Amino acid sequence: MKKWLKALAGGLVTTSAATMLAAYSNSKADSRDYEKSLTWMTTSEVQTLDQNKMVDTSSSEQATNVFEGLNHVDNNGKVEPGVATVSTVSKDGLTWTFKLRKDAKWSNGEPVTANDFVYSLRRVMDPKTQSQQQNNYQAVKNAPEVVAGKKSPTSLGVEAKDKHTLVVHLTHPVPYFKTLTASSWNPVSEKAVKKYGKKYGTASKYMVYNGPFVSTGWTGSNLSWKLKKNNYYWNKKNVKLNTVNYRSQNASHRLYPLSIRKIRRGLS
Secondary structure (H helix, E strand, C coil), X not given: CHHHHHHHHCCCCCCCHHHHHHHHHCCCCCHHHCCCEEEEEECCCCCCCCCCXXXXXXXXXXXXXXXXXXXXXXXXXXXXXCCEEEEEECCCCCEEEEEECCCCECCCCCECCHHHHHHHHHHHHCCCCCCCCHHHHCCECCHXXXXXCCCCHHHCCEEEEECCEEEEEECCCCCCHHHHCCCCXXXXXXXXXXXXXXXXXXXXXXXXXXXXXXXXXXXXXXXXXXXXXXXXXXXXXXXXXXXXXXXXXXXXXXXXXXXXXXXXXXXX
16 A cells, blocks of 8 residues: 555656556556546645635645745655756855746746746735735845835845846845745746736636646636646656546545645655
């Protein structure tokens, strides 16, 4: 059983659905006989796809697979590159610089740039957003003043030096800051937010994605939807599944007590 769980856990990025199904059935059937898809149960309904507003587990599970931040945490708890190929910190620990990959794109084909990360963090700290993620970034320069409404979000200590260079200024060293960039700081397309307005994040179609999958068919209240492989994802060749069919039901009826994050990253 443990071997099957590990095969299942590697499914979204490192192992094909064919391998998973073969492991589950203990069969030696040719993997070509199986479709690269997976049906997965989640604990509860998704509340939002808005990167800056999600706090519930189900929404966060979706975010892990349809968005990609500067970094991500691998199977062994190690921080690995995501959109950022290089993450460096100054000797005094107050300035972080991230070099972004040039082939990162949104699901509409537009490039993911440093400005998308700047806009995202400003939006999180803007009191108008009412984001519950604000506490994660209190060490960013001027963050408390921005949250309190005493300063503009544009005064926040984050800047795009150019399209592929992001710089963050802190008021004091935060040893785990790189890990924060792997857990809750996803880019946001300002263009998409302005295009969809209040509808942004309320349904699959009112979003753009930069992760290995895109969400389709989620209307904001239904109990089934799909994740489909994102053809614009920079690392799509290593995404083995084409489709994940989601079903939402009560925790007491769950078939597999695992998080989708573990599916994507693998089990330790």
